[in-house]
Amino acid sequence: MSDTIQRFTFANLPIRGEVISLEQSFQTIIEKHAEQHHYNSAQRQLLGQALAATALMAEIIKIEGKVALQLQSPSAVKLLLTECTHQGYIRGLTHLDQEQLTDSLDFAQWTQGGQMAITIEPAQGKRYQGVVPLENSELSDCLEEYFVRSEQLPTYIQLFASDDKVFGLFLQAMPGNSQDSTSSEDKSAAFEHVKALAETLTAEEALDISHQELLYRLFNQDEVTVYPEKQIQFQCGCSRERNEKALATIQPAELIEMVQENGGQIDLVCDFCSHKEIFTEQDVMTFLSNTSPSDSVN
Template sequence: MSDTIQRFTFAKLPIRGEIISLEHSFTTIVEQHEYAAAPRQLLGQALAATALMAEIIKIEGKVALQVQSPSTLKLLLTECTHQGFIRGLSRLDEEQSTDALDFAKWTQNGQMAITIEPNQGKRYQGVVPLENTTLASCLEDYFQRSEQLPTYIQLFASDSKVFGLFLQALPGNSQDTTSLEDKVGAFEHVKTLAETLSAEEALATSHQDLLYRLFHQDEVTIYPEKPIEFQCGCSRARNEQALATIQPEELVQMVQESGGQLELVCDFCSNKEIFTEQDIMTFLSNTAPSTSIN
């Protein structure tokens, strides 16, 4: 199964949808860290959800999902760009974690943030408390609060595959003559059909076959696949930007106390960049403000 996301619509129902499957990109991400099965599956769900949101929101830029709590799940962070590049990480208190995924317990008293960061324009962030028992239901709550649109999300993950389904009522416009009652009825009809989907079926069946099985009586149009792939985005230049935020005297002291070199490790992909003392001195020399004499 390839890593793809696809949009679909209904000919006679005011509902839009997205469907996603991840395999290679998911395993690439989780195998960079020694995640146990349960946090691995939760990270997979978050990766699929973030890609679904990025496709629905349709900006040129990046969408990020972040979950934090004082309980077991200290941090869950996933990102997806408009090109379909994803990355993510998870940090748990292993002493409090269990063998099975327990989202409500892991995120007790936590919060979820959705950040929309366009390449051009203003950054937006919405934050909601985590008051539901699954990541999918928390995201449904977020869309209900932020857009007041009925939304249904399915997220399934195994050790090696991830599946996601997104359904949402279309916003009205001045030409829309569909009554609110009919819109609610249409959405409930489609949601009821989607709820018959099992994890086993979702993870083993093609998008086209799944959508036919679920909605063949509702004239579904499925659009071309868009590839999804892992891409971290870390680089030596980005590490230099981070070093530039540290005072020069402190930076020199850091490298000297570290035995003559700094090792910067990317939290997402575990890539290592080494900066020797000579590298630091050259970097500081190149970034030092210039002075002119009149």
């Protein structure tokens, strides 16, 4: 199984694109959550679409750091969070209200009254977040609206997911420059041309054939250049050190009381990968003694 993302450009059209396929990483994430969540097909599809979309954004934005997609609503999707780093490491989690879920994916109903946040967090520099309301019938439509609002660039996104595989297609008009002599009308016509071809893509094609074959079927008359594949894989950033830092933000007296009330230990389970870290009372006393006052939040 191959999890890859590929960029492509057109020789004579001011448009850039990406395709992504996820299989092993998607299945791994589902399996990591299996003990806590029993995802049906519709829930898998939503999580899969969000994972693919986040990886597409991380690749197009091209920063050293990570990009996160977060959905929150008072409806079925209480929280959906997916992240992708510039190295191609992805992870994701969901908190769903089972009583409000339908058997099939109904994005508008599941997220009614909610909002979507895109967070760009470079390793060096300022963190940026853009927020848009969830007012569309598909996640892809919400993402297209985000790019139009934030970058003023026509964008088209397709997301397909089955129980065990995900596919994503991203098309975007290229930013203009002072040497660009192409008229806005020509740019608009070029984008509509490529978008119309992309709209003929079916879920069966997207999930079953290779990137190269798919792009040839769609754009064989438009001289597409496909760039080398980049590997995508699941990796969680949780660690015992991070958990210690989280516990260190709690007042020492309160933390010791928590340990004593929980049978002499604190169990921390990662929402992303379900890995459990156990901190005994001795562990807590040790790292508290090694934590300077400036390391804690009062």
